Amino acid sequence: MIANLIVGGLAAGCLYAMVGIAIVIVLNITDIANFAQGEMAMVTTFFAYWLLDSVGLTWWEAVPIAIFFGLVQGIVIQQVVIRPLIGSPVLSAIIATLGLNIVLNSVAGLIWGHQTYTFPSPFAFSAPFMIGTVPISVDSVVNITAGLAIVIAMTCFLRFTWIGLGLRAASQNPTVARMMGVSISRSSAIAWGLGGLVGGISGILVAPSLFLDTNLMGALLIKAFAGGVLGGLHSLIGVFLGCLALGVAENLVGAYVSPAFGEAITFIIIIAVLVVRPEGVFGRVRVRKV
């Protein structure tokens, strides 16, 4: 029983973590908290659905194209909306991405309406894995594998590739980075592209288990931010662990403490974390010079 809950929590946590990673990449490189990340992922997922349903591609053809669409979407949004906001107050950027969230949600509603669609998964009817006596659904395995793969891939990308190094330089010291020939606006575009890509993957993985509609990602976005706060929004590993912890905690609280207050209790924990350690459990504290 408890093992099932933990595995289920980890699988859910991995989905939060994918959105969380998308948010953290954008946040750290551009200093903008993207409250539209979830809706961007939702649009990408609908695009994948359109490819499957109307164009008639197979899952394995449609999904890579959709993920590429997510990347392009991120870059386009960055160029149109975010570029003029670089350097403006944090609060303005938050409000603008909240606006973007509403725009994307409405656009999706205008195009695809408000009914729910079933999004296929190639893993849907496979038999569950058994680890000892614990059955683990294939969806959980896929989610956990994808989550791990993304956090490892993104960490390696940022650490070991030239583009990644440039991005990190741009986030840590824009002035020096500019002198070294790193373009801040290009870094920002890449960050938004990566965010769109990772978010898109999470949308496509979430959709089969939740039904696809325009509100697909709303709750997930909040969870991703919450998990990110828990782990600290300044590191990929932090946000990954934070989201996993959140997923497991939700499941356990829901089962053993109070099914109704599962979600609320996680938020109480997060508020407590914020009060005690405003920058998250793994976060670094920024000292402001007077």
Place this chain on the structure above:
Amino acid sequence: MTVATDIARPRRSLSFGAGALLLGLCFAAACAAPFVLNGYGLYVLTLTGVFALVALGLNLLTGYAGQISLCHAAFFGVGAYATAILTQKAGVPYLLSILAGALFTAAVGAIVAVPAMRLRSLYLAIATLGFGVVLQKIIFEWRSLTNGGGGLALSPPAIAGYELGASGLYFLTLAFVMLGLWGAWNVSRGRTGRALLIVKESEIAAGALGIPAARFKVIAFAISAFYAAVGGGLFAYLVRYIHPENFSVGLSIAFLSMVVIGGLGTIGGSIVGAAFYVIIPELLRGIKDAPGLVFGLLLVIVMVLMPQGLWGLVRRLGRRT
């Protein structure tokens, strides 16, 4: 982290008379409205007043003190439920219930402000989002008091034995909006408003001037929650059926968008923003997602191009002529 706001006022000697005239005309039109409009029109206008109250309070918090809140829908809901429960279950008179509910919500707002004393922008946004979810959940689960997911149906409101009709409730709302405007105007130009502005600019500079930033953030949250709760108390009896789902994060974002679109740090902007928020869906009726698209786009455009919102735009045009 400051949002650029423009509180530069035009020369008073020139515009004061015109401003007073305009305000008088608006007031006269507002008083005449129930005799001109049909029932639905009056409902829409009352709703505008209700939202304007919430926006006035939120603007003091976000526009003046620079603190973001994503839990104002919950304050609105706490006010609505508190008023409804006090009148329906405890038999407290309507006006007294609104006042008591608002004071209670102000206390809740002060509690929410405790983490706000240490948090900035994004972290505050997440913390207040969390509070919004928790408060909504408490309303949902406290079934003995709130009837949970079943919602609360309310009988028509009465003051001193007289049942308030639609126009009665409208005039009550109008009275509260006038009071709220007067109070917000006074605060924004008084000791507290100035303290909030310097807290937004720099907490350290505020401290050096003997202004404790933490205390004023708590005050801003409390006043703001008070306004939201008065709005909630009126809203409950305007719709006469309240449900926890009414008070979700989406509504909090809507309140924020009213304040931003109307104009952060402007009193008039709160009214304009609320009116805009209620009227646009009426103009675009039948297209479910069109209003959302308009608000979303405007939020982005305001942030990118005109941080003073519609009110700033109107004022700039007014000055040019």
Place this chain on the structure above:
Amino acid sequence: MARLAVENVSVSFGGIHALRDVSFDLESGAIVGLIGPNGAGKSTLLNCISGITRPTGGRVRLDGVVLSTLPPATVAGRGIGRVFQHPELVVELSVRENLMIACHRSLGYGLISELLKLPNVWAAERAAARRVDEVLDRLGLSESADLTIRNLPYGHRKLVDLGRALLMDIRFLLLDEPIAGLNESEVAKLRDLLLRVRRELGLGILVVEHNMPFVSGLCDRLVVLDLGHLIANGPPAKVLRDPKVMASYLGEDA
């Protein structure tokens, strides 16, 4: 005659000692210069006195009352004014309104009176406006009173910041690089202004400044910090000839 005493103050940030065992006194009516090379701990010391940084050792006392455990706003309320290197003003408000912010503590009315604008609010606001006019006059800014800060030159912004401190019934004034960014005539005006407020209000002034001619011309006494240690304290002529002081400045240049 008030006395601000810095007693054995030490500050360390995670193993790095910004200040070690620093002690000196400041009496009302005295102008003391706090000098030293970059990183000597001058700003940290000002922050300790104004309550922004807690000393890890020692204390700051005003007439025997310990200040260094109080929050910044309370310290300011006890009569310690602080002017920062870069003035943090509300740029969209006018000069007069920015000065009104500093009348905060003397405006005694409460929130309820303010919401309803009761008669006591009117009276208090009028009294505060009169004090603001006096300070505007003293700063020579009467003509710019209704300009927004956005349209005000940098030098005048620094004067407004100083004016805010003067509106707070202070007994001591802490200035952080007051003449950085000012032109020659503005510097001369500021010097006269500081001497005048010292004479008229009996303020004790502690000024951090890099410009040696300005400091030695203005101050009665200099306190020199180097790497967190106090290495000299005395009249300018004597301190500037002190071999230790010369060494610390030469060390910086080398």
